[in-house]
Amino acid sequence: xxxxxxxxxxxxxxxxxxxxxxxxxxxxxxxxxxxxxxxxxxxxxxxxxxxxxxxxxxxxxxxxxxxxxxxxxxxxxxxxxxxxxxxxxxxxxxxxxxxxxxxxxxxxxxxxxxxxxxxxxxxxxxxxxxxxxxxxxxxxxxxxxxxxxxxxxxxxxxxxxxxxxxxxxxxxxxxxxxxxxxxxxxxxxxxxxxxxxxxxxxxxxxxxxxxxxxxxxxxxxxxxxxxxxxxxxxxxxxxxxxxxxxxxxxxxx
Amino acid sequence: xxxxxxxxxxxxxxxxxxxxxxxxxxxxxxxxxxxxxxxxxxxxxxxxxxxxxxxxxxxxxxxxxxxxxxxxxxxxxxxxxxxxxxxxxxxxxxxxxxxxxx
Amino acid sequence: xxxxxxxxxxxxxxxxxxxxxxxxxxxxxxxxxxxxxxxxxxxxxxxxxxxxxxxxxxxxxxxxxxxxxxxxxxxxxxxxxxxxxxxxxxxxxxxxxxxxxxxxxxxxxxxxxxxxxxxxxxxxxxxxxxxxxxxxxxxxxxxxxxxxxxxxxxxxxxxxxxxxxxxxxxxxxxxxxxxxxxxxxxxxxxxxxxxxxxxxxxxxxxxxxxxxxxxxxxxxxxxxxxxxxxxxxxxxxxxxxxxxxxxxxxxxxxxxxxxxxxxxxxxxxxxxxxxxxxxxxxxxxxxxxxxxxxxxxxxxxxxxxxxxxxxxxxxxxxxxxxxxxxxxxxxxxxxxxxxxxxxxxxxxxxxxxxxxxxxxxxxxxxxxxxxxxxxxxxxxxxxxxxxxxxxxxxxxxxxxxxxxxxxxxxxxxxxxxxxxxxxxxxxxxxxxxxxxxxxxxxxxxxxxxxxxxxxxxxxxxxxxxxxxxxxxxxxxxxxxxxxxxxxxxxxxxxxxxxxxxxxxxxxxxxxxxxxxxxxxxxxxxxxxxxxxxxxx
Numbered sequence: 049x050x051x052x053x054x055x056x057x058x059x060x061x062x063x064x065x066x067x068x069x070x071x072x073x074x075x076x077x078x079x080x081x082x083x084x085x086x087x088x089x090x091x092x093x094x095x096x097x098x099x100x101x102x103x104x105x106x107x108x109x110x111x112x113x114x115x116x117x118x119x120x121x122x123x124x125x126x127x128x129x130x131x132x133x134x135x136x137x138x139x140x141x142x143x144x145x146x147x148x149x150x151x152x153x154x155x156x157x158x159x160x161x162x163x164x165x166x167x168x169x170x171x172x173x174x175x176x177x178x179x180x181x182x183x184x185x186x187x188x189x190x191x192x193x194x195x196x197x198x199x200x201x202x203x204x205x206x207x208x209x210x211x212x213x214x215x216x217x218x219x220x221x222x223x224x225x226x227x228x229x230x231x232x233x234x235x236x237x238x239x240x241x242x243x244x245x246x247x248x249x250x251x252x253x254x255x256x257x258x259x260x261x262x263x264x265x266x267x268x269x270x271x272x273x274x275x276x277x278x279x280x281x282x283x284x285x286x287x288x289x290x291x292x293x294x295x296x297x298x299x300x301x
Numbered sequence: 302x303x304x305x306x307x308x309x310x311x312x313x314x315x316x317x318x319x320x321x322x323x324x325x326x327x328x329x330x331x332x333x334x335x336x337x338x339x340x341x342x343x344x345x346x347x348x349x350x351x352x353x354x355x356x357x358x359x360x361x362x363x364x365x366x367x368x369x370x371x372x373x374x375x376x377x378x379x380x381x382x383x384x385x386x387x388x389x390x391x392x393x394x395x396x397x398x399x400x401x402x403x
Numbered sequence: 404x405x406x407x408x409x410x411x412x413x414x415x416x417x418x419x420x421x422x423x424x425x426x427x428x429x430x431x432x433x434x435x436x437x438x439x440x441x442x443x444x445x446x447x448x449x450x451x452x453x454x455x456x457x458x459x460x461x462x463x464x465x466x467x468x469x470x471x472x473x474x475x476x477x478x479x480x481x482x483x484x485x486x487x488x489x490x491x492x493x494x495x496x497x498x499x500x501x502x503x504x505x506x507x508x509x510x511x512x513x514x515x516x517x518x519x520x521x522x523x524x525x526x527x528x529x530x531x532x533x534x535x536x537x538x539x540x541x542x543x544x545x546x547x548x549x550x551x552x553x554x555x556x557x558x559x560x561x562x563x564x565x566x567x568x569x570x571x572x573x574x575x576x577x578x579x580x581x582x583x584x585x586x587x588x589x590x591x592x593x594x595x596x597x598x599x600x601x602x603x604x605x606x607x608x609x610x611x612x613x614x615x616x617x618x619x620x621x622x623x624x625x626x627x628x629x630x631x632x633x634x635x636x637x638x639x640x641x642x643x644x645x646x647x648x649x650x651x652x653x654x655x656x657x658x659x660x661x662x663x664x665x666x667x668x669x670x671x672x673x674x675x676x677x678x679x680x681x682x683x684x685x686x687x688x689x690x691x692x693x694x695x696x697x698x699x700x701x702x703x704x705x706x707x708x709x710x711x712x713x714x715x716x717x718x719x720x721x722x723x724x725x726x727x728x729x730x731x732x733x734x735x736x737x738x739x740x741x742x743x744x745x746x747x748x749x750x751x752x753x754x755x756x757x758x759x760x761x762x763x764x765x766x767x768x769x770x771x772x773x774x775x776x777x778x779x780x781x782x783x784x785x786x787x788x789x790x791x792x793x794x795x796x797x798x799x800x801x802x803x804x805x806x807x808x809x810x811x812x813x814x815x816x817x818x819x820x821x822x823x824x825x826x827x828x829x830x831x832x833x834x835x836x837x838x839x840x841x842x843x844x845x846x847x848x849x850x851x852x853x854x855x856x857x858x859x860x861x862x863x864x865x866x867x868x869x870x871x872x873x874x875x876x877x878x879x880x881x882x883x884x885x886x887x888x889x890x891x892x893x894x895x896x897x898x899x900x901x902x903x904x905x906x907x908x909x910x911x912x913x914x915x916x917x918x919x920x921x922x923x924x925x926x927x928x929x930x931x932x933x934x935x936x937x938x939x
Contacts (some may be wrong), residue, residue, distance in 0.1 A: 049741055067737075069415055072343075074752070081361060083504035083510075084506070084914070085499075085504060085505040086512065086583075094582055095508045095578050095582045097370060098367075098369065098373065098578050099574060099575075099578045101366075101373045101374055102373055102577055102608055103574055104572045105374070105377035105609065106570050106609075106611070107490055107612070108377035108378065108380075108609055108612075109377065109380060109609055109610070109612035110382065110386060110612035110613070111383075111616070112381045112385075112613065112622075113384075113612070113616035113617050113620075115381070115385070116384055116385060116388055116642075116645075116646060117642060117646070118390060119385060119389065120389070120642055121637070121638070121639075123389075123393070126638075127895065128637075142326070145326050146323065146326065148324065149319060150319070152319075152356060152360050153315060153316070153319040153360075155360070156315050156359075157312065157315060160309065160312070160315070161327050162311065162654065163306065168929045173516075186359075193587070197770075202629050202630060202636075203627065203628025203629070203630070204628065224637045225635070226635075227630060227636040227637075228630070228631060228638055231376065231623070231624075231629035231633065231636075232629075233417070234312060234627075234629060235619075235620065235629055241621075262368075264320050266306070268306075272306075273513075275361070279356050279357075279360050279361045280361075282356060283352075283353045283356055285358070286349050286351070286352045286356070289329075290329050290333070290348070290349055294333035294362075298362050314581045326538070377609075380696070383696060383697070384613065387697060387712075388649070389701075390711070390712045391645065391707075391709045393709075394709040394711040395707070395708075395709040397709065397711060398709070398710055
């Protein structure tokens with residue numbers, strides 16, 4: 049178990065370490081960002097990365113519950129699923145997918161900028177990441193507005209319809225199970241959007257720290273770990289897009 | 302003093318991964334328009350898994366992380382499969398038994 | 404004297420220093436206080452239930468109020484007491500010390516987890532003030548989504564927040580055990596308490612999010628009309644049960660595994676002997692955690708779940724009893740020919756073993772699908788899980804609290820009173836829940852406030868038992884609190900036990916060890932081969 053075992057004993061073997069237990073910052077080679085309870089920066093970084101991955105596992109299970117409901121009802125109501133999927137705007141969905149992929153690229157470039165010591169790179173890429181994220185949310189807003197417009201929100205006002213150019217209302221007949229589809233659509237994309245909003249908030253904090261020059265090639269843990277979160281939110285969308293938007297093409301109404 | 306950070310990946314690698322993701326996205330939209338019957342869903346999911354793998358391996362840097370971190374990442378996926386698999390074992394086998402009147 | 408040599412209780416001083424602390428030991432004590440409050444509240448509701456059930460008629464509480472009493476009892480005891488209990492108090496206090504670290508991996512997140520617990524608790528209290536909920540702690544649909552007019556959504560928020568607190572604790576423990584062990588502290592030298600809490604943390608991480616999203620779906624159905632479980636829209640109420648029990652069954656392992664960890668520590672210390680079959684006990688913690696995720700359908704035997712799925716769940720449920728049995732045998736084998744001292748922790752240990760045994764064996768009755776058809780929703784089930792949760796988990800919690808009390812507070816409690824309390828709890832407990840097996844087998848359903856006259860004698864016995872049980876707990880609370888103010892100062896190692904926590908002072912200094920430990924002996928090294936733990 050040595051690969052995943054305790055930090056290298058060589059650091060502890062030194063007699064200076066006994067003093068480090070009560071020493072303040074900067075003594076005995078302490079990095080200013082090293083927290084008291086860690087022996088080395090390497091240990092601190094490994095703990096942070098492992099910690100964020102453990103947290104992402106909880107997020108996988110969190111979204112997973114909704115995917116479970118999706119799978120069950122899709123097996124029960126395949127036609128409702130396809131017919132409802134047809135109501136979604138694939139172009140907006142595809143744009144959003146593209147936007148998120150771009151944001152993942154800029155995110156990883158922001159982290160790389162810290163790795164190579166480029167403060168400008170960090171700032172530019174973080175701003176771009178947030179812009180892509182915000183674009184996603186704006187597109188989402190328009191998508192949701194369209195759903196409201198067409199009466200596709202589940203509940204007492206569920207009334208799928210088109211409004212034709214001459215003003216008449218054309219009802220769309222959706223089979224039983226469609227309200228379940230839209231309930232899951234709103235919950236899944238809604239909670240995803242919430243995670244996006246939180247992500248943008250986190251990036252604002254990262255941007256502030258980047259501007260202050262807090263990230264250097266030997267310490268950019270918060271940026272790296274926030275990046276992991278951001279990529280995870282992208283991955284959720286990678287699955288949501290085909291599962292929600294791309295079902296209806298082969299549906300024979 | 303080693304801080305344990307991963308080696309620096311060239312920008313072109315990241316751009317190549319981005320390109321791969323863009324291509325796969327286009328592919329999945331294209332395939333959805335084709336008629337593969339029951340295969341449409343598995344194909345779409347396979348493409349999604351490929352995209353996710355690219356993000357995890359390159360963008361999230363899992364390739365440079367410790368085996369423990371890799372196991373952690375995998376365990377989330379595995380647990381999801383446990384929930385789906387055993388949960389579906391109920392829904393897919395309910396019709397196997399014939400109850401009079403149903 | 405450098406500041407670090409003061410005990411963690413003394414320095415730094417002041418309310419703000421406590422409320423903004425990053426010290427895992429202080430956070431453990433903050434949790435101890437808040438958890439005790441919720442235990443008392445849950446106990447109050449239990450008292451209400453038992454008083455109502457003294458007579459066959461519903462003459463104390465209205466039916467609606469009775470529904471609220473058992474619902475609040477369940478929600479508070481499960482989410483606000485049992486799930487956090489050992490991990491957040493004893494676990495927070497001991498885990499870093501036992502692995503030889505100065506703190507958990509993420510001290511600030513540890514503090515946040517306590518604040519989340521408190522916020523969740525305050526929300527639960529608000530729900531209480533607004534009339535409580537009546538859905539049972541299980542929130543089954545469609546009653547929780549469509550039928551109930553109580554504050555279900557707010558209760559869900561409270562449980563969600565408390566669940567997030569639990570996730571943060573688990574995530575902290577996992578990273579700590581993997582990355583913060585002292586030099587020489589290999590996995591197989593770790594105390595079994597660490598293994599148990601590690602396994603518990605895996606369950607917290609993998610299970611809690613699912614109940615979180617499931618309850619979100621219920622709240623969404625209530626507030627936003629997103630009818631995911633609504634039969635009129637084609638939804639399946641049983642899907643809720645699947646998703647709910649996917650967490651809630653592993654949750655019972657969250658509640659018992661840490662207690663088993665405490666048991667291993669106490670059995671070894673009180674027997675002055677290496678735990679028999681250490682690696683089997685360690686492995687069985689992991690086995691329970693993993694297998695525990697595969698059995699949730701045994702709560703759905705009488706729903707419309709497929710019988711074929713039920714068969715699979717039934718068999719795996721019987722399998723999950725095996726690692727628990729392994730542990731019980733190994734504890735017994737440890738005590739056999741050990742040098743057992745009958746101090747107060749031993750009383751709790753022996754009580755646990757007997758009661759957990761009964762609870763575990765009766766679980767096998769329920770694992771059998773055919774028998775469960777008759778026993779489901781009767782008092783047999785209630786008795787079964789209380790034998791595990793109260794007879795097992797709470798006795799282990801009390802035992803652990805007593806064993807480590809001198810370490811955590813630096814004070815000794817009154818030994819004789821402690822023994823009396825353990826006996827009162829044991830006798831009271833059996834009198835409360837033993838009759839419930841009988842009356843459940845005879846057909847008395849749970850969650851009803853009236854029952855046929857012929858069951859009264861058993862119910863009266865049960866209520867009498869509950870009074871004795873309550874007295875036992877109140878006695879313990881009294882002498883433990885008293886000891887904080889008037890107790891004798893405790894030495895570093897009052898029990899003569901092995902383990903890193905006993906090598907430091909009682910109470911420990913803020914950074915746990917004056918000099919960082921290096922470990923070169925196995926755990927529970929009661930028959931030493933000459934080496935010891937040398938500190939520094």
